[in-house]
Amino acid sequence: MTLTIGEVSKKTNLSVPTLRYYDREGLFPGLQRESGIRKFSDKELAGIQVIECLKKSGLSIPDIKQFMDWTTMGSETFEERKDLFVNQRAQVEKQLNDLKRVDNLLRYKCWYYEMAMKLGSEEAVKAIPFDKLPKQIQENFPYEH
Amino acid sequence: MTLTIGEVSKKTNLSVPTLRYYDREGLFPGLQRESGIRKFSDKELAGIQVIECLKKSGLSIPDIKQFMDWTTMGSETFEERKDLFVNQRAQVEKQLNDLKRVDNLLRYKCWYYEMAMKLGSEEAVKAIPFDKLPKQIQENFPYEH
DNA sequence: TTAAACCCTAAAGTTGACTTTAGGTAAAGG
DNA sequence: CCTTTACCTAAAGTCAACTTTAGGGTTTAA
Numbered sequence A, B: 001m002t003l004t005i006g007e008v009s010k011k012t013n014l015s016v017p018t019l020r021y022y023d024r025e026g027l028f029p030g031l032q033r034e035s036g037i038r039k040f041s042d043k044e045l046a047g048i049q050v051i052e053c054l055k056k057s058g059l060s061i062p063d064i065k066q067f068m069d070w071t072t073m074g075s076e077t078f079e080e081r082k083d084l085f086v087n088q089r090a091q092v093e094k095q096l097n098d099l100k101r102v103d104n105l106l107r108y109k110c111w112y113y114e115m116a117m118k119l120g121s122e123e124a125v126k127a128i129p130f131d132k133l134p135k136q137i138q139e140n141f142p143y144e145h
Numbered sequence C: 001t002t003a004a005a006c007c008c009t010a011a012a013g014t015t016g017a018c019t020t021t022a023g024g025t026a027a028a029g030g
Numbered sequence D: 001c002c003t004t005t006a007c008c009t010a011a012a013g014t015c016a017a018c019t020t021t022a023g024g025g026t027t028t029a030a
Helices: A005-012 A016-024 A042-056 A061-071 A074-119 A122-126 A135-139 B005-012 B016-024 B042-056 B061-071 B074-119 B122-126 B135-139
Strands: A032-034 A037-039 B032-034 B037-039
Touching (some): A005 A042, A042 B074, A061 A074, A074 A122, A074 A135, A074 B042, B005 B016, B005 B042, B042 B061, B074 B122
Antiparallel strands (some): A032 A037
8 A cells, every 4th residue: 555656656657866856855654664765655656646736826835834733732732733724725816816807908908919910910900999899808908997 | 119128017017127138138139229228118017918928828938039030030931920829829728638637636635635634534535335425525526436 | 515315337145946976775577 | 895876065156136325417596
């Protein structure tokens, strides 16, 4: 029920040096070894899922280590852990909103250049009156005025 | 109708050194100067919107410069520009999907620790049978099995 | 007339998250 | 036996996108 670092690497698509680096940074508290060789268990595999998630939410390695340390401390750190997740969720909501706005602008630009190709010039696209634009474009028209 | 670098900085929340850096990297082709001093016009302000957008979509500074160069070249580069935006949109869709999965896991973890606090232990939370979990949690239950 | 508040450049420094390098140990297969 | 393969460490290197530093010019306001 334990895996070597190479096996974990294949399973997770994290490079072997990255896994060693995570270990060095304290992201696998209590990781077992047998004659110097790391033995990864289900606990570490689940840990990696959480690490990836927290990383994508914008948390730094030291802050992830902090969380991992909390997980070794039992019920006295439930609140800290919950607060961390609540905070990171708020961060992710922000990121999602931001990305949606980016998506809208990109969508507009795709349409804009498609029309420019059809009409032969950017000026022709800009000359289209607002109420003649596709609804999709109208609804998410960029540039504050 | 032109702004100094400091005024643009205030308007965009990009630092003055960042704006100079962008200029150095060629992100403002055709930026005017008066006795050595940069004069930002509406064209550059609109450019900054696009730069920010492309950056958030994952494009590097050199690739953004490439795009900015295309914009100076007229209709012969419409296709390249459209393709770029189509590609970046695909990237952003990927990012959005990824972030939504992150959001789901965070949502689960928030619930998990809230329950752990109520019930007094993680074991008690893990012992809840699947069909007794809230629907929200059931639908987005983490960990592939 | 001097100090504050702008503007400018070139070049070096910073940051976080890895990656690479150099050097070494241990088991397995031919 | 010897080569391959997988493991280990410590330390140095990389990368992108800025930021900071050092040095200098010009205009404005007291």
